[in-house]
Amino acid sequence: MKAEIIAVGTELLMGQIANTNAQYLSSGLAEIGIGVYFHTVVGDNVGRIKEALAIAKSRADLIICTGGLGPTQDDLTKDVLAEVLGWPLVIHQPSMDKMTEFFANRGVPMVESNIKQAQMLEGSTPLANETGLAVGNALTQDGTHYIVLPGPPREMKPMFEHEVKLWLQARIENLLPLHSIILKFAGIGESLLEHRLIDLIDGQTDPTIAPYAKEGEVAIRLTTRATGPEDAAQRLRPLEAEIRSRVGEFIYADQDVTLEEFIVRKLGDEGRTLAVAESCTGGQLSDLLTAVAGGSGAFVGGVISYTNEIKRQVLGVPAELLEGEGAPGAVSRETACAMAECVMELCGADYGLSVTGVAGPAELEGKPVGLVYVGVAVRGQAVTAVELRISGNRPTIKLRASKSALYQLWQRLKS
Structure with a gap:
């Protein structure tokens, strides 16, 4: 039909x-x-x-x-x-x-x-x-x-x-309803995900595989025709298992939720809290988190430390990291670590998440547009930071940096 x-x-x-x-x-x-x-x-x-x-x-x-x-x-x-x-x-x-x-x-x-x-x-x-x-x-x-x-x-x-x-x-006779499950991915792009599953996609009949993406998110919808939920689950289970065996490390949810929704709910369920310190994203990371309804129990607050003065005066980032001869600068792994740890202590949270980088349109501190550092602090553990190279215009870099920060936090939550 x-x-x-x-x-x-x-x-x-x-x-x-x-x-x-x-x-x-x-x-x-x-x-x-x-x-x-x-x-x-x-x-x-x-x-x-x-x-x-x-x-x-x-x-x-x-x-x-x-x-x-x-x-x-x-x-x-x-x-x-x-x-x-x-x-x-x-x-x-x-x-x-x-x-x-x-x-x-x-x-x-x-x-x-x-x-x-x-x-x-x-x-x-x-x-x-x-x-x-x-x-x-x-x-x-x-x-x-x-x-x-x-x-x-x-x-x-x-x-x-x-x-x-x-x-x-x-x-209309013999109508079999469509049943679907959603697998949501983080840390992998649509093209690479499709590459790893291309034989399954090319050979699909029933169930079908439909990858789709929007900025910072990738999903796969698995769909089959079945008489009911149990029959559908039986049909979908082997394909889902095969996908998980190939790219399971990137799957954060088996329902249609954003990464920020998943993180806020997970933190809330476990009674843990998060604070963020942002520089180049200018509040976009906080906006993603506060868009999740009922998230106030998990997200306690943040600081938009757009200038070095605010990084020093509000967060407490050491001045020797930010300026002066031999200083790594605001856009550095060291500053990302300090921002994450400082905001965690400032807000009394269990986790601190930071983003600092160059969103463009011009270089900053002699560093290229798209260079971003994300710091993750966990109470009682060593703070870590990763370096990212993000392409796109200014709004795109800000969004991708925010989503990348959430991905790094998710990686720590898993461990």
Whole structure:
């Protein structure tokens, strides 16, 4: 079963609103065993909607249209579909009665154009709109299933959950829901991860392997079709074990959480605390940590020590490390160690994490852009620091340095 979602609305093409309906529907269809192969966005134009429907008919068994069911002249979806399929439009009386009552209760006259919202393709299955006025439609012609849904998510979502899912499950045999697990990685890039798993990716059938990445994070989604969670686990377990045997040292979670979420929760569960000292990241590391809801029990605070004066006066970094003949300087392994240890003591935390480096655009202390040092202090243990060479522009270096600092902390937490 191949599905295509057609989102109708010029406002989508102009970027005035985001096409969140396609994301929601793709996820919901996967849950009942239907794969979405194509997303299409088309404007409020009769010719282009016809063309989109024709293309979808040539490559999909299920076509879901969202949007274009309102009362205005540019709400064309039902009219165009009726013309393409040769099915006349008729009034769905329960929807008409609901609309009449709605306007009467508001004391507002119902204009003739509102009647469009109560129209349906004759012979189709009406889909009740719990939160709006436009009735949806579901029908099958020549082996292709068509579903028409309203565009506003508050109307579309309940219609899909309470009407569409049941309609599809009653008409499509042997639907096996998709089940997935997520493996999250740190300390390894997408290209290297793919290289180590390339034979598994090239030879995939069921289960499937889908690597994806965003800045500072890499994940793999393993997916299979199964009758239930136990069957899915049995199918996924051998592939997961093989992946762990190859790159298990980089896996920090088997759920879709960020590295900062994982660290904050782990520290919280173990009753331990963290403080950070930042220079080149300018507070971005603290921002990542404080974005985790309920993280105040683990992250106690930090210092943005952007200048040498603050490093000395607030953190207590020795002056001889920062300036003077023979001093390693602010951007150095020694200063990273001192910053981590000082902030740990200053805040009374169990861990201290520091970042100092050159985010650009120019060199600093004669040191190149992208040179970063991360320090990790653990109470009762020797403080350590690592040197990193990070590429990118200034915002990219700041983010990658922050994520790299979290990775170094995770490495210490593991040990």
